[in-house]
Amino acid sequence: MKKFKFFFNLDKEEKWLNEMAQQGLVLSGKIFKYEFDQVDGKEKLIKIDYRTFKSKKDLEDYILLFEDSGWQHLVGNKNSGKQYFMKKDAHADGDIFSDQLSKAERYKRMANGWLTLALIYIPIAIVFFQTNIIDFKSFLNPRSFYLTPGLWEMTGSSFWRAFLFETPFALGRGVAWSIPLILIVLYVIFAIKAHYQYKNTISKE
Structure with missing residues (x-):
């Protein structure tokens, strides 16, 4: 079974995954969608950590540490950030955090990871601006995105055929350059939200 969901709050994600586990559906994969396998028994406990690793060996040592503590690594690689674990030993602690x-x-x-991604895209945005790929003036004249010669002098069906044909390309010219800027803004917002979750979790101590 596959399900598409997006969680920013790890506690809410854990809660949902554990509800799925109670139905006998245990997480088996995650890229853009959650993938589940049907398993016997409903007494499953899922927990999530967030870590990235410099090497595969570091990840393997990390997983081994959890396995020795009674937790099975379900999903996650050295660059994915989120690492999913399931309790496999009845005598293991009820949480992966002390x-x-x-x-x-x-x-x-997580906040540091989002900020790092934002910093990566800042030089790209600067290059776009310096090479005039970003041209804010063009938004005052949207017609400049259309390159068909004589388009605006055409009339009737000839105009509409040419206009509708080129519009997808014009939109691409108009918004493609903004992708780095949009990503920077989104990553900064995600970093702020993660920092808020950090402060909120600390306050519960």
Whole structure:
């Protein structure tokens, strides 16, 4: 089974995954969608950490540490950030975090990850601006996005055929350059939200 959802709050994501597990559906994969396998038994406990790793060996050591503590690694790679675990030993602790501070730290790591992505796109946006790929003046004259010779002198069906044909390309010219700026804004917003979750989790300590 596959489901498409987006969670920013890790606690809410854990709650949903555990509700799915109670139905016998355990997370087995996640890229853009959540993938679930049907398993026997409903007493499953899912927890989420947030970490990235410099090497595959670091990830393997991290997973081994959790396995020794009674937790099975379900999904996650060295660059994915989110690492999903399921309790496999009945005698293991009921959480993968020893205290509220270590639980909050995952949001801090998430905030730093989003800020890093924002910083990566800032030089790209600067290059776009310096090379005139970004031209704010063109938005005062949207016709400049249309390159068909004589388009605006055409009339009737000839105009509409040419206009409708080129509009998707004109929209591409008009908004493609804005993608780095949009991503920077989104990543900064995500980083702020993650920092808020960090502070909120700390306050529960």
